[in-house]
Amino acid sequence: MSRRKGELTKAEIDRGWPFQVALPERLSCREHWQPQHEFCQALSLCSRGHSFYRDGEYWNVKCFADQEHAERFRARFGGELVDASLHPQWWRK
Numbered sequence: 166m167s168r169r170k171g172e173l174t175k176a177e178i179d180r181g182w183p184f185q186v187a188l189p190e191r192l193s194c195r196e197h198w199q200p201q202h203e204f205c206q207a208l209s210l211c212s213r214g215h216s217f218y219r220d221g222e223y224w225n226v227k228c229f230a231d232q233e234h235a236e237r238f239r240a241r242f243g244g245e246l247v248d249a250s251l252h253p254q255w256w257r258k
Contacts, residue, residue, distance in 0.1 A: 173213050179249040182211040182228035184235035188244040190216075190223040201227075201242055208234040 173181075193201065209230035216225050226247055229235040239246060 173211070175215060178211055178213060178215070178228050182209070182230050183249040184229040184232045185215070185226050185247040185249055186229070186235050186239045186242075186244040187217075187224045187226045187247045188242065190225055192243065193225040193227075197242075201238075204241060205238065208238065210234070210238075 205227070211228040211230070214226045214228050216223060218224070227235075227238060227244075228249075229238065235246065238244075
């Protein structure tokens with residue numbers, strides 16, 4: 166799979182925005198998207214994130230440059246903190 170010129174790779178996202186919060190897709194799409202988008206306007210949210218499949222459910226990962234921003238997001242919307250340095254190698258490709 167190729168990427169577009171100038172598009173951030175997963176590894177670049179992990180380096181630049183290492184504070185990450187994973188939310189089940191059901192809590193990050195549809196009616197949940199707009200409040201999260203508005204909340205993140207003043208935060209260090211990356212324009213791209215990650216996603217993965219676990220326990221029969223898709224998860225979306227919001228990536229932040231500032232740890233306090235990730236913690237504020239998680240306190241408001243829930244989810245799990247994800248350690249970017251522990252992502253498996255296949256995740257970063």
